[in-house]
Amino acid sequence: MHSKPFDLISTEEDVTPFVLAAMQDTDNARLKEIVTALVKHLHAFIRETRPTEEEFEKGLKIVNSIGQASNDAHNEAVLYADILGLSTLIDLINNDGMQGETMSALLGPFYRGQAPKCGFGDSIVRSETPGPELILRGRVTDTDGQPIAGALLDVWQASPDGLYENQDTGQADHNLRGKFITDAKGRYEIHSVKPAGYPIPMDTPAGDLIRAQKRKPMRPAHVHFIVSAPKCKTLITQIFSDTEDALLNDVVFGAKQQISGNLVQREDGSFVCEYDFVLKPGIPTFPEPPIKGKAK
Ligand code: BEZ
Numbered sequence: 001m002h003s004k005p006f007d008l009i010s011t012e013e014d015v016t017p018f019v020l021a022a023m024q025d026t027d028n029a030r031l032k033e034i035v036t037a038l039v040k041h042l043h044a045f046i047r048e049t050r051p052t053e054e055e056f057e058k059g060l061k062i063v064n065s066i067g068q069a070s071n072d073a074h075n076e077a078v079l080y081a082d083i084l085g086l087s088t089l090i091d092l093i094n095n096d097g098m099q100g101e102t103m104s105a106l107l108g109p110f111y112r113g114q115a116p117k118c119g120f121g122d123s124i125v126r127s128e129t130p131g132p133e134l135i136l137r138g139r140v141t142d143t144d145g146q147p148i149a150g151a152l153l154d155v156w157q158a159s160p161d162g163l164y165e166n167q168d169t170g171q172a173d174h175n176l177r178g179k180f181i182t183d184a185k186g187r188y189e190i191h192s193v194k195p196a197g198y199p200i201p202m203d204t205p206a207g208d209l210i211r212a213q214k215r216k217p218m219r220p221a222h223v224h225f226i227v228s229a230p231k232c233k234t235l236i237t238q239i240f241s242d243t244e245d246a247l248l249n250d251v252v253f254g255a256k257q258q259i260s261g262n263l264v265q266r267e268d269g270s271f272v273c274e275y276d277f278v279l280k281p282g283i284p285t286f287p288e289p290p291i292k293g294k295a296k
């Protein structure tokens with residue numbers, strides 16, 4: 001055995017400071033802050049749970065399987081972050097709704113971008129889709145209540161049988177997706193079908209965890225919006241309409257009171273939902289779509 005010429009790792013306690021010291025020269029200050037905290041928390045998590053080697057291998061397999069389950073039409077990393085509540089935590093840290101603006105909600109894994117442009121009152125139903133008609137209308141305003149003309153609403157939703165068009169070869173390309181512009185009075189109108197709650201994909205690593213936890217896989221019924229305008233912070237949100245039980249048991253923890261819509265049924269069986277979106281001042285940004293294409 002050597003005498004001790006320098007301090008190599010010899011006990012469990014040595015590992016964390018040794019690893020952190022190896023990262024000291026990171027130039028990018030934010031990268032250094034994030035990776036330092038990540039190492040400290042991951043090491044603390046391992047000390048708390050003391051995984052066996054088999055459990056560690058299983059955990060690494062799950063991480064690999066998340067990547068392997070992802071493709072142009074499916075984003076498993078987003079889904080996994082969502083079911084662990086990470087996405088909602090990030091959302092609330094960055095969008096607290098304290099300036100009177102409409103609250104945000106998860107982008108989710110099914111935003112494709114590139115949706116067709118629509119005129120005022122156009123329908124986003126592009127192939128036969130079951131379910132009662134839904135008319136979504138209202139205004140986009142600033143936090144002083146002034147209408148914003150020319151605001152862009154990028155909208156998407158699942159069909160009433162619970163699938164987004166990218167998951168379903170039976171739906172036309174971009175079915176239930178479209179881009180709308182507000183008129184001179186800040187108004188928008190969209191014709192669609194009443195959304196239904198739906199299970200998130202369960203034939204994936206996220207599904208394996210949900211089954212093991214005996215959780216309900218359901219999302220409450222909702223319509224997604226990205227609302228943007230010059231000099232305003234882009235709003236990524238969802239308008240919900242469902243039972244209390246469905247809202248409380250949202251598998252991705254996305255439902256919020258302030259963005260619950262009121263669907264009013266008309267005599268002909270169709271529904272109307274009036275909802276005004278409020279944007280706060282800021283710099284518009286646009287999310288990168290988590291998926292690019294449609295299932296083949
Ligand atoms: C969605 O709203 O489309 C969604 C969000 C998170 C996970 C799964 C679906």
Ligand code: FE
Nearest residue numbers: 108158222224
């Ligand atoms: Fe959704």
